[in-house]
Amino acid sequence: MKIIDKVFDSNHDESVIEYTLINDSGMSVSCLNYGCIITKIMVPDRNGNVENVVLGFENLEDYIDLAPYFGSVVGRVAGRISNSQFELDGEVYRVTPNEDPNHLHGGKKGFHSVIWKTESIESENAIGLKFFYRSLDGEEGYPGNLDTTIVYLLNNQNELSISYEAVTDQKTIVNLTNHSYFNLSGNLKRDCSEHILQLESNRFLELGSDLIPTGKMLESSNTPFDFKRGRLLKTGMKSSHPQNVLADNGYDHPLLFSKKGENTVVLSEKESGRTLLVTTDQPCVVLYTANQLEGPFSIAGVRARNYLGVCLETQGLPDAINQSDFPTIVLNPEEVYHATTKYRFFSNTIGV
Numbered sequence: 001m002k003i004i005d006k007v008f009d010s011n012h013d014e015s016v017i018e019y020t021l022i023n024d025s026g027m028s029v030s031c032l033n034y035g036c037i038i039t040k041i042m043v044p045d046r047n048g049n050v051e052n053v054v055l056g057f058e059n060l061e062d063y064i065d066l067a068p069y070f071g072s073v074v075g076r077v078a079g080r081i082s083n084s085q086f087e088l089d090g091e092v093y094r095v096t097p098n099e100d101p102n103h104l105h106g107g108k109k110g111f112h113s114v115i116w117k118t119e120s121i122e123s124e125n126a127i128g129l130k131f132f133y134r135s136l137d138g139e140e141g142y143p144g145n146l147d148t149t150i151v152y153l154l155n156n157q158n159e160l161s162i163s164y165e166a167v168t169d170q171k172t173i174v175n176l177t178n179h180s181y182f183n184l185s186g187n188l189k190r191d192c193s194e195h196i197l198q199l200e201s202n203r204f205l206e207l208g209s210d211l212i213p214t215g216k217m218l219e220s221s222n223t224p225f226d227f228k229r230g231r232l233l234k235t236g237m238k239s240s241h242p243q244n245v246l247a248d249n250g251y252d253h254p255l256l257f258s259k260k261g262e263n264t265v266v267l268s269e270k271e272s273g274r275t276l277l278v279t280t281d282q283p284c285v286v287l288y289t290a291n292q293l294e295g296p297f298s299i300a301g302v303r304a305r306n307y308l309g310v311c312l313e314t315q316g317l318p319d320a321i322n323q324s325d326f327p328t329i330v331l332n333p334e335e336v337y338h339a340t341t342k343y344r345f346f347s348n349t350i351g352v
Contacts, residue, residue, distance in 0.1 A: 184276060
């Protein structure tokens, strides 16, 4: 196993470095110190062809200007905060309304758009990177100095582990995730409509017209949101279910895991034979099928279009700070925020 680094670009006279983690099993992961962005994940298909299975750009300018959050860590709070405000101990905090009137993925200067301090990790069983960033009190409107450490680790079992840790000196809110868009066909040969998703979830969050949870938890049985036995993503893209239609004919929904603790998500594509097994300690996964990706730009030489990738954002529930029935995302000074998600790739179809 080894780590290779090179200059990817520059941002305000600071070098943006691309690191590539390479294991002994035919897999590599490339990522930037800018936004902790995962630019490429190269894994073999059933015939041994090694191809990229995430969406990414070739230059920093596209990541900055087009901003679909490809591969980045989003925070301090992933998802939307309604009306760009929340209350802690009777004090109202107003955060940047970057999706007016709401706040999305940490704001204009979210974790996706800053340069992180980076250290390499090399051990007998894994290689990786440790990213560190201090978000100052008041940044994007959030209270408290927040010190965040993120670790990417790759092992020889073709598993990428992402762990998140954060501490604060003042009561604040934290909800972190990685926003990679997966496409298991390899090198964007096909869209994700034929991908199959499977997970144990009995409920999902109802969204309002602004794509923010209404607070209602809907039963998924006998709907396009029931993935317990595996479901083609295109069934939701073509569905007349009001929630699919609301999300621009697809998914942009938090799916709530049926049990607490460790849960798994299985994504597979039969033609390539690739399967992704996601394991997480988070209470939900936000399923987004890139329903709004179409635009006048290209991704690795492929014209941007809807459904070209699928996000599996493992996290706390969106807008939880404004929903008293949702699990809290408040972080106190004496506490440590922890979250871990693992992504393991196989070249055969399992679990569906």
